[in-house]
Amino acid sequence: MRHYFLLTVALMFLQPAISLERIQQTLVPPPLLPAHELTSPGQPKIIEVTLTIEEKELEIDDGVFIQALTFNGSVPAPMIVAHEGDYVEVTLVNPATNTMRHNIDFHSATGAMGGAALTNIAPGEQAILRFKATKTGVFVYHCAPGGDLTPYHVVAGMNGAMMVLPKDGLRDGNNQRVTYDKAYYIGEQDFYVPQDAQGNFRRFTNLADALEPTFEVMRTLTPSHVVFNGRKGALLGANALTANVGDNVLLIHSQATRDSRPHIVGGHADWVWQAGSFANRALADIETWFVPGGSAVAALYEFKQPGTYVYVNHNLIEAILLGAAAQIEVSGDWDNDLMMQVQPPSPIP
Incomplete structure (x- = not known):
């Protein structure tokens, strides 16, 4: 009975997100951004994205190579786009062919080290994190496994950015709506x-x-x-x-x-x-x-x-x-x- 009560309470807290429309966002390599709308009237949405960790060699200059750590194979990692009030649901995948533990810290998120404490996965594991985009702007995200390995993972390539647009779009310094063509x-x-x-x-x-x-x-x-x-x-x-x-x-x-x-x-x-x-x-x-x-x-x-x-x-x-x-x-x-x-x-x- 106690377990049933706890489950009911948990579902009550989750319900606002469960009932929302889900949008699968197709991530693209930078410098491009995924397809998105400049405004998002109406109810918030759940933006679903998948980030797969790739450990691989990259040529960063002619004849200069590094053992890179990446999200989705690119440096920087792909841009993610949401609107204020949306929920971002990230599936983080660490293939069994990798050698290191990884996670992800979203500067746009609130709580649990930006999600890093909830996404620490070994090779062969995956985790799903959902957070609410409460602040608008552009924000960094990166791997943060802890200790000396945090800066190592970041300078090896494991960082990207997320843009959270205001629901009614961008405004300039005069509080006028502005749009962008590219x-x-x-x-x-x-x-x-x-x-x-x-x-x-x-x-x-x-x-x-x-x-x-x-x-x-x-x-x-x-x-x-x-x-x-x-x-x-x-x-x-x-x-x-x-x-x-x-x-x-x-x-x-x-x-x-x-x-x-x-x-x-x-x-x-x-x-x-x-x-x-x-x-x-x-x-x-x-x-x-x-x-x-x-x-x-x-x-x-x-x-x-x-x-x-x-x-x-x-x-x-x-x-x-x-x-x-x-x-x-x-x-x-x-x-x-x-x-x-x-x-x-x-x-x-």
Whole structure:
């Protein structure tokens, strides 16, 4: 009888979520976001996602490899999108072929170490976590197995971001509704690749061999690489982000461990939701914005001119020498009123 009573009480607490519509969200590799609506009127929903842990070798620069730890195989992990009041139900899968325990800490969640205490799984196990998205904004998520292994898992690639939109959509600093034509997720990642006596980057055949040498580099707090989306040059050239003149583009930038300073060379941010919070008033016309380590920030910009825009961490040492740079190729007609070349380079008279 007592067990029946406890079950009844438990079901009463679960009932608000049980009766809601379920939506399976298909996650996609960054810089893309999953299909989503900008607003969500009506009842909250249960957003179902699956994250499968992959331990695998990744090439982060030409001829430079790491033993990576990933969610769904990408660095950063996929973006998850929900609306305020939705429930996010995450199935975390740790295949038997893996070697380490893993879990997940959502900065967007409340309680139990962001879910890390409820999702600690060994190879061959899975766990299902459901939490209510009570705060709006963009938030980091990452693996947090405890002790020294927490920073190791994060810098080995196990971090991503989640966006929780207000139910009635985004608002600018004047409390006016704003929309976006495109959205991109840039995950900045610091890597710590050991080198041999000759200065060559070492390549390891398994996680066990890579562990201690990588820790030695991590303890210096000096990354060998700082890159966007898992690899130096991942968003350059043929892989550049794209837009058209007149597009409002939402750029979501995360950094799980170090501070960053995003900047669009030749452009600005019309609106920045500083610290990633959509509940706070957005800041207008920002040249370079700040992403504190362990957070994500959203910026919105309407591109006014065509051409190749360089998007960088404006610690230019990290951008140019270590790899924290991307490009945005914008198509459209040039506006001479905004900028024109009055005289091309020529000899001084």
